[in-house]
Amino acid sequence: MDKEVAIKIGGEAGFGIKVSGLILGKTLFNAGFKVFGYSEYPSLIRGGHNTYQLNTAKNDVFSVTKKIDILVALNQESLELHGQELNNGGVVIHDGLDIKDIKDIKDIKDININLMDLAEKAGGALTRNIVALGAVMNILGMDLQLFNQELEREFGDKGVKVVAMDKKAARLGYDYLKKFKIGAYLKKEAGSKAGDYIMTANEATAQGMIQAGCKLYAAYPMTPATSIMHVLSAKQCDHHLVVHQTEDEISAIGTAIGAAAVGVRAATGTSGGGFALMVETLGLAAITETPLVIIESQRTAPATGLPTWTEQGDLQFMIRASPGEFPRFVIAPGDALEAFYMIQEAFNLAEKFQLPVIFLLDKLLSESDFVLENIEQHKVKIKREGFINDNELERMRDYKRYELTKNGISKRALPGQLAGVHVINSDEHDEYGYSTEASDMRTKMMDKRFKKLEQMMAEAPEPQLYGPRNADLTVVAWGSVKGAVIDALREIGDKYSVNFLHLTYIWPFPAKRVKKVLESAKNVLLVENNKTGQLADLIRQETGFELKNRFLKYDGRPFFREEVIKEIKKYI
Known part of the structure; x- marks a missing residue:
């Protein structure tokens, strides 16, 4: 260097x-x-x-x-x-x-x-x-x-x-x-x-939301997610965007779901404690198949924890949150540039598959300043899809909002379309949206929602492998740990043979790719900013591969580069 x-x-x-x-x-x-x-x-x-x-x-x-x-x-x-x-x-x-x-x-x-x-x-x-x-x-x-x-x-x-x-x-x-x-x-x-800009990941996320066509952001202030609201508020008049500070997090997610239900690209944002309050309403987005983007910027927990410090303690929570079972995406960018692009993809995926997408940041990403260069403003094609037009509705004459389709995705009619009247219902429902307790329809609707998974996995980009394909050590990490590992690998240069598997699209879990990389690795080291190694546990659950070498940090501070270099040297 x-x-x-x-x-x-x-x-x-x-x-x-x-x-x-x-x-x-x-x-x-x-x-x-x-x-x-x-x-x-x-x-x-x-x-x-x-x-x-x-x-x-x-x-x-x-x-x-x-x-x-x-x-x-x-x-x-x-x-x-x-x-x-x-x-x-x-x-x-x-x-x-x-x-x-x-x-x-x-x-x-x-x-x-x-x-x-x-x-x-x-x-x-x-x-x-x-x-x-x-x-x-x-x-x-x-x-x-x-x-x-x-x-x-x-x-x-x-x-x-x-x-x-x-x-x-x-x-x-x-x-x-x-x-x-x-x-x-x-x-x-x-x-x-x-480069082009200096930005935090929160600022890059806000810019990406505007690029994606987000027209409503509802949130209650909570560190370290708050600055997203500040950036969007300053730009709302220029981009015909509504930024609404609600009285609490429950109202925030409810407002966003309401806007999304009428066809608006909408999002909400918070940290772990605020997300905990949103959990029941998250299930409402799932059962009504309403596209929704939820930004969750992690800080230390449980309870209030260390409110202004960083950690990666919410991964398993994001994957499992809400009563019952339903498909969702969990996306965790590793830097501000990835945040800019991936939040745009989050809106596309939410709308295509009609489900919640959780966008997972942390304090380190949200408030650190990154150089962004070679930004391609139109790299992500913004796709508005899944809607049914008036002509199709007229020909159909029997519109079913939750029609049982081969891939689980049914066409959306919006309020105001005369032939598209339907019920948006928090109870289990039939194809028209009417409540039902019939066992066969319950099974069909659960299967319908989960039919999306196969296509979801095909759409999500695979984890990226940095460095040589065959290395003496493979480092595994997700989200914000990326920066410290990338810099550590550059600093050690050719002295050691190390590569790095970085996960960003974490759920649905890319089991095939991860298993292939890890089973061919000579030695593996997990680097994760939490106490229990949540990614390691997820890898074992989904692939059967046990990551025994774990470098975990949970003192509220990020990984410093020297720490990562020192740990890498232990395993070579």
Whole structure:
């Protein structure tokens, strides 16, 4: 890999830690560097310790590292919590803090700047972070003009005076570092942007929903899914989209089902606790065969758990949720670009098969900043299908909404079509939608819904195998673990023979493909962000293959790249 630099900004909540980090990230992105941004913050209304970590390089970066090169410590707590994360030769920027706990780090570069004094000279204490970022730009060896351009984009709506004050603050921090004569951490290059956009997976999901033709999003705010609603709300007038904040999650899924029942592409979103409230109504979408997309962004649980931290603890819940049995899709993208494309596919699949599709994110994906490049806006063809038109209804004269068909999919008439009147009923029903308790019709309707499974499995893309076909070790993971594993494999390069099986379309389970890969593997390692190895249990259930080597993490933090590399080396 080309030189990669890890920068962490730490300070008290409410002082613009993430905004500052993202400004720096966008500056580097616009200069041609790839970035990955990761934030940590407590579940507090006000206060607490926040960090934003930015990993940047000329090559792709998809994950966060445990060790860092530059620490901007805006308070003593940041030094105490993160000082030992500095690499040998690392830089710490602070304002008169006690650095005794990190003096043992070899060749540490202590940059003591009177940030508050410089901020006051610039025009106000609120520019303290900008002073520090100006210093970071000097350390990186970057042209300050690039940073100034990003300040204009970020704060231009606040007026000329604010932008001028921020630029002055950045210049003061930048110039102050000249006397330290620290070599540039990045090779200064003039280049175009490193991709098309910087986005979180939540932002990419929202953009994909618009692309898919979603016209109603109903939700109740719940971290880490909330920002999807924020993005869509800001764009609803431009795209004829209704965003409705309901009084609770039960109302949210009910509203979405109601909209979908009349032909609107609709979705709802929440986290695990909110989804638990939706479970009974999820069954309503299933038995009425109503297309519905449910976005569930995982956080730690049970109960409130750690509301602002990440985990992959809901996989089995998504597959089994709701009383009774019915087919569904469970899709778990591994990064923001996959989220953009796969949410579009989710709407297509929901409508084609007339069932719920659960779109599974987590806090790491929802709130981390990814570089998206080579986006194909029309890669996913948006297909509106399954409807019956008025002419067909007139010829039919005996419309059956739940007609028993060979593939289990029956044509949908919508309210307002005169010859398409039918009942949408939460009870078991006959072909017209009328309630029935007849044993033979119950069996036929259950079989009808499950007839869709064969075609569903044929439609779902297979898991992707990264790396050589024949390797000494096969890593298996799903969803957000992708980034850490991909970066780990790139970092170890040709030193070790490792490949990676990544699952995204998890249910219906791609048993044939998974079994083929695992049975031909020399050794297998599961990497999963939960306590019990839920994917491993699912693989055993569906294929009979036992994954004995399991690297599990469940402390609320994602996998750091070094951890994955260390674990891989144990099995080679």
